[in-house]
Amino acid sequence: MINEQSLTSSNTDPGQASQPNQERVNVAYHVRKILELLGENPDREGLLDTPDRVAKMFEEMLSGLNVDPVSVLNTTFEETSDGPVIVSDITFYSLCEHHMVPFFGKAHVGYLPGKRIVGLSKLARLVETVSQRLQVQERMTSQIVNAVTTALEPEGVIALVEAEHTCMCARGVKKPGSRTTTIAASGRYKDDVALRQEFLRMIGK
Numbered sequence: 001m002i003n004e005q006s007l008t009s010s011n012t013d014p015g016q017a018s019q020p021n022q023e024r025v026n027v028a029y030h031v032r033k034i035l036e037l038l039g040e041n042p043d044r045e046g047l048l049d050t051p052d053r054v055a056k057m058f059e060e061m062l063s064g065l066n067v068d069p070v071s072v073l074n075t076t077f078e079e080t081s082d083g084p085v086i087v088s089d090i091t092f093y094s095l096c097e098h099h100m101v102p103f104f105g106k107a108h109v110g111y112l113p114g115k116r117i118v119g120l121s122k123l124a125r126l127v128e129t130v131s132q133r134l135q136v137q138e139r140m141t142s143q144i145v146n147a148v149t150t151a152l153e154p155e156g157v158i159a160l161v162e163a164e165h166t167c168m169c170a171r172g173v174k175k176p177g178s179r180t181t182t183i184a185a186s187g188r189y190k191d192d193v194a195l196r197q198e199f200l201r202m203i204g205k
């Protein structure tokens with residue numbers, strides 16, 4: 001008879017082998033139950049390690065859940081710039097909160113510095129952080145803008161996210177190739193049409 005404890009980990013990360021992760025064990029226990037409910041045999045060879053694998057996968061794909069997006073923008077410099085700073089084509093993978101299947105694509109982030117700039121990689125880390133949680137694309141886009149606005153107090157921030165939702169492609173309405181684009185902005189990017197157009201041009205739109 002399986003129980004949560006009996007799924008303790010032959011397969012936990014080596015670095016964590018001495019400290020079984022109870023949350024992972026609990027999730028794996030319930031994944032095994034789901035497999036049973038779906039009519040599968042979780043004891044067949046191919047599925048033996050699947051509950052633990054799925055638990056680890058969720059741990060990895062939801063690792064941004066309890067991270068404050070602003071805390072990611074921790075390397076800033078007192079510096080300004082005559083024009084906008086734009087980091088484009090930041091690839092991301094997230095999980096749709098309605099179906100818990102991936103949506104993925106590219107995020108483009110721009111800001112017009114005030115008195116401080118941020119380490120460029122931190123903008124990509126920010127996108128990772130807000131994507132590694134159960135999401136809707138609109139909220140993810142706003143969270144990017146809100147974090148940069150709070151951390152840097154720049155003159156303006158804009159983010160454009162384009163994504164393919166597997167819940168629309170592989171199931172349901174089944175429209176592979178359909179893409180969703182969302183935009184959020186703050187400060188001067190909210191209503192300065194020329195600034196917005198420059199951003200779109202610079203990210204190749």
Ligand SMILES: Nc1nc2c(ncn2[C@@H]2O[C@H](COP(=O)(O)OP(=O)(O)OP(=O)(O)O)[C@@H](O)[C@H]2O)c(=O)[nH]1
Nearest residue numbers: 096097098103135136137138165167168171172173
């Ligand atoms: N606005 C928004 N909707 C999303 C996002 N991801 C998924 N959805 C939509 O969430 C909706 C959930 O609709 P429901 O009617 O509750 O679920 P459903 O019966 O599975 O819907 P279908 O996908 O149409 O089969 C669907 O229309 C999805 O396309 C997102 O990031 N933003």
Ligand SMILES: [Zn+2]
Nearest residue numbers: 096098099167
């Ligand atoms: Zn979905």
